[in-house]
Amino acid sequence: MIEKLKLSMIFTSITLQNMTSKLWLFYIILALTITFPLSFAQHHSGQLAPPISFGEGEVTVSALLIPADFTPEKYSNANLKIRFFDPVTNVNIESVSYRVQIFYGTQLVANQMFFDKDGDLDIKIQPRSECQQAELWKCTKYYGDVDPIVPNALASTPSSIPVISGPVFVNSGQYTVKTDIIGAKNPKTQTTQDIHFETIVIIPNEQQFKITASGTEYSILAKNFQDPITELHYDESSQSIIFQMPFNWDHLEHTNFVKNYFEIPKNFLPFKNIDSFYGKVNNVLILPKDLHFDKYSDRNANIIHFMINNNELKQFKTSDSKINVVITPESQSSIVTEELLFDNGFKALASYDSRYSKSKDFVFSIVIFDSKGNTSADIRYGYGLMDPSGKETVAFGIALPNGIDTRILDAPVEGKYSMQIVLLGIGHDDFERPLFKKFELNMVKSEMSKS
Secondary structure (H helix, E strand, O other): OHHHHHHHHHHHHOOHHHOOHHHHHHHHHHHHHHOOOOOOOOOOOOEEOOOEEEOOEEEEEEEEEEOOOOOOOOOOOEEEEEEEEEOOOOEEOEEEEEEEEEEEOOEEEEEEEEEEOOOEEEEEEEEOOOOOOOOHHHHOEEEOOEOOOOOOEEEEEOOEOOEEEEOOOOOOEEEEEEEEEEEEEOOOOEOOOOEEEEEEEEEOEEEEEEEEEOOEEEEEEEEEOOOOOOEEEEEOOOOEEEEEEEOOHHHHHHOOEEEEEEEEEOOOHHHOOOOOEEEEEOOEEOOHHHEEEEOOOOOOEEEEEEEEEHHHHHHHOOOOOEEEEEEEEOOOOOEEEEEEEOOOOOEEEEEEEOEEOOOOEEEEEEEEEOOOOOEOOOEEEEEEEEOOOOOEEEEEEEEEOOOEEEEEEEOOOOEEEEEEEEEEEEOOEEEEEEEEEEEEEEEEEOOOOOO
């Protein structure tokens, strides 16, 4: 474990400016040899619990539901990933015994012990809505391999993922995941008492809306991570989607974010050649990072991701108990896409929003395709991003269940950035050698429409 921490420090100290592919190869081979267990949460999904003291440092738990827009109407199952790690070094704590309780409101719906060797617990959830019991947890069943050492615990391994089947994530709204760490170890510390964390998983509610463009009617599916939308329409003159939702400003301090997904049919002609949007909330411009147009996650629809955090919400407060949102295509796209071709026949489309803004960050997305042109499931990749001053951010071991990653990256200044992408392997199998591609990014001052 000490070697892993040292290796992490080596990674974060390397700069792309002085790094050749051979040097990357050397360090990544070291990482693969030492089994460096890193994972990173994706943008728009998951929640991090407040860190607490553990040994000489801090630890926390993250809860991530995949897919992030899960609803029982669309998907038959989901994966709940619970990670126990040091938030400073981003390194997992190993050999973890978990007690996981899931609540819907005050109702307990699941309660089970688990053990995971690398600290990255993966649970398959099979929602079942036919429970007739007053106490919902009595309908829940658990399947998997029993750990030979930890009493009553199901083991989570790459070859055996435990299953929770029952009235879990069957309704829209907020679920609370209570995670107790019963046992864990790092180089110096063995837990002497349970460590308790709480995280939130929100199952969105769905609404269907009809809009008309050039005399043709289209259906839009809205997924709302808070109260349902009260109105949605399409304005042909500005090509804008306009919607309204209720909001109690008295609860502003307790609202972490407002989030909606809109599934737009791929045959919706006004957005056919559109890549980026700008938005207004209560007639105030929002940040570029608050909108992301996803063309790859769904075969039949393009998805507009809309999310504003608590700090931004404070700017939009009015005397009305509602939020009015206008989302409009940019006349000239700010999205820059690089096609990356790798030696094994794989291809990646790396896209970034080139608008530099006061938030000092930007949306980056990557879609990785296999040699047959299909999105590459369970691909593992990494990246290095160097800003104009030479400061670098490096991340390895990023696992993509559907071959797609979207995240917000720091952009402290305008100017030219350098990025290198590395493909590491599929699932738990490594490529014969890591595969590299490098490209340049240019962040320019945002000039969004003020009209």
